[in-house]
Amino acid sequence: MEPLLKQRRTNQDIFFSKEDARGVRQPHKDPLVIALTMEGFNTKRILVDNGSSADIMYLLTFQQLKLDPGRLRPFDSPLVSFSGDRIYPKGIVTLKVTIGAYPKQQTHHLDFLVVNCPSSYNVIIGRPTLNRWKAATSTYCLKIKFLTEDGVGAVKGDQVLARECYQAMLAAGENHTWTIEGEKEDNMEALETVELVEGETSKVTRIGTTLSTEMRNKLVHFLKGNLDVFAWSHEDMPGIPRQVIQHELKTDPEKKLIQQRQRVFAPKQNRAITDEVNRLL
Known part of the structure; x- marks a missing residue:
């Protein structure tokens, strides 16, 4: 009977109710930030991002966990952010990660791309791990649920910490939604x-x-x-009334206009600026 009982439990449906949203300050637009046990350490400030096609660990977190750099394996493909920024990971590392509390928990060895750039978060959990956990997320309830042999497990997000991380992220202009270069193009129709x-x-x-x-x-x-x-050119769009759309520079007519001096950059920066402008054009 025991195997049947376990099978019945693992087939439970995952759903969210009003009770799951208890304690969450509404309305909100906060991200889902949780804590996980990674390599035996309780690790906080972990962003759950359904839009990320990769699981990311930032280099500072890798160092704080005192992980051996020799565990890093080469990873040649760059990561591309939504804004077009590109960065090469330091490597890929496999870590033991536990989600949930006993007995409703999962433990897996997961692959993380280690990235050296500033971040308000320690780790980003993307679609690879969410699919591995067979998890469902609710940003309204700020909770993640997942299947275990003992029923549906759940982890509540930390709303206070999520707001702190989000404000710091906006202030620093950080990127947190990454895609492995080549994946996006492979999924697009020719x-x-x-x-x-x-x-x-x-x-x-x-x-x-x-x-x-x-x-x-x-x-x-x-x-x-x-x-x-x-509209093949601007000349093909005549007669748009100004009350529909109009662009203007808001300047004070009583103030004298000041022309800024030309800024000089190093050759390497000039090349990067030129490449970015050409890309945008």
Whole structure:
């Protein structure tokens, strides 16, 4: 009977109720920040981020846990943030991590990319580990739940610490949603360029390559029949009333305008600035 009992428990549904939100100050927009046991140490300031495709540990945390640098394995792909910042990890390390309290807990050996950059958090738990835990998160309740052999386990977020970390993150302009370069492109559909006006290579658009032949022909015919909605240049958008949208610089007409002196950067910084401007253009 015991194996059946365990099987029945592991098939429990995960759900959140009003009781789960008890003690959470509402309304809020706080992130989910929890504590985990990592390599035997109670580690706080761990951000649970469903948008991150990687599990991250910051180098300072790696050093504070007194982990042997020899445990780091090479990792060649850079990480890219939502804002386009790119950073190469120091390596990848496998750590023993426990979530929850006995008996409703899970223990796994998880892989973390060790990153050397400032952070208000110690660790970021992304989708790889959330999927490994078979976990569900509620930002409203600030709680994470997961399946164990003894039922549904849960860990409550620390709202006070979450607000402190979030304010520090905004003040420092930190990035915390990382993607391994190449993953995003691999998941995107390839596109083909379609010329909407014959002989005018500037008037083109792009459509997906997985469409059926019939659907592709219908879509191209529809796009060509509605050329008037495309704006190929600013001259194609005349007559927008100022009450709809208008851009202006708010300056005090009574104050004298001051031109700032030209700033000089080192050659390495100049190259980085030029590369970023070209990328944005």
